[in-house]
Amino acid sequence: xxxxxxxxxxxxxxxxxxxxxxxxxxxxxxxxxxxxxxxxxxxxxxxxxxxxxxxxxxxxxxxxxxxxxxxxxxxxxxxxxxxxxxxxxxxxxxxxxxxxxxxxxxxxxxxxxxxxxxxxxxxxxxxxxxxxxxxxxxxxxxxxxxxxxxxxxxxxxxxxxxxxxxxxxxxxxxxxxxxxxxxxxxxxxxxxxxxxxxxxxxxxxxxxxxxxxxxxxxxxxxxxxxxxxxxxxxxxxxxxxxxxxxxxxxxx
Numbered sequence: 001x002x003x004x005x006x007x008x009x010x011x012x013x014x015x016x017x018x019x020x021x022x023x024x025x026x027x028x029x030x031x032x033x034x035x036x037x038x039x040x041x042x043x044x045x046x047x048x049x050x051x052x053x054x055x056x057x058x059x060x061x062x063x064x065x066x067x068x069x070x071x072x073x074x075x076x077x078x079x080x081x082x083x084x085x086x087x088x089x090x091x092x093x094x095x096x097x098x099x100x101x102x103x104x105x106x107x108x109x110x111x112x113x114x115x116x117x118x119x120x121x122x123x124x125x126x127x128x129x130x131x132x133x134x135x136x137x138x139x140x141x142x143x144x145x146x147x148x149x150x151x152x153x154x155x156x157x158x159x160x161x162x163x164x165x166x167x168x169x170x171x172x173x174x175x176x177x178x179x180x181x182x183x184x185x186x187x188x189x190x191x192x193x194x195x196x197x198x199x200x201x202x203x204x205x206x207x208x209x210x211x212x213x214x215x216x217x218x219x220x221x222x223x224x225x226x227x228x229x230x231x232x233x234x235x236x237x238x239x240x241x242x243x244x245x246x247x248x249x250x251x252x
Contacts, residue, residue, distance in 0.1 A: 002032055002040040012049055027066050028052060058086055094231055095168065147205040163203050170195055174240065175233045184239045185246035193243040194251075209248040216244035 022028035030039040055065040200207040229237035
């Protein structure tokens with residue numbers, strides 16, 4: 001079976017112009033053409049396109065992509081191994097970034113007392129002050145916001161790094177539990193939800209069960225919080241939210 005350039009563009013989520021360009025530079029030339037000269041792509045062409053789009057997503061230039069996938073010493077297994085290594089590295093970096101984002105958003109902190117170098121070490125490229133005005137507008141009149149500000153203003157770089165590590169370790173255990181198929185309203189998930197509540201209490205403000213379920217709802221209604229958890233693992237926002245609600249009901 002062969003496919004037209006328009007069909008391939010729709011399947012791959014790219015433009016026809018992109019496929020024409022790949023053909024022009026020799027990166028992806030269709031295996032066949034119609035009598036009228038129209039491009040026709042077969043399954044092998046689609047496999048090659050999948051490889052191209054993967055490496056492009058990882059930021060490789062087209063010239064380097066051609067070198068990688070045309071290497072005569074490589075094979076499908078080698079490609080899969082390379083992809084696994086690259087994706088694992090990216091996932092690790094993304095988890096570090098989103099951990100820093102959650103730390104900043106939950107702290108709702110204005111003016112964290114860190115030097116620029118220390119901020120970069122803790123938060124990377126994320127700037128917690130970018131959310132300061134909104135945090136104050138949404139929660140500025142609450143005791144939780146004032147208490148979070150008071151505590152965060154006293155934390156050193158080492159404190160922030162320890163908090164970041166604790167959240168990352170907790171997140172890894174939640175993902176593992178979710179991947180195991182354990183129900184979100186089961187005892188193990190509720191135990192991790194309780195740990196999450198206690199982390200918030202220990203580091204930022206007294207997080208009652210009522211406040212905790214409010215956070216759980218925000219994880220689903222605020223696209224930024226939803227994206228944060230979904231970037232760690234698809235379905236994590238809903239899973240955690242359900243676990244928090246189940247834990248609150250059990251402890252009511």
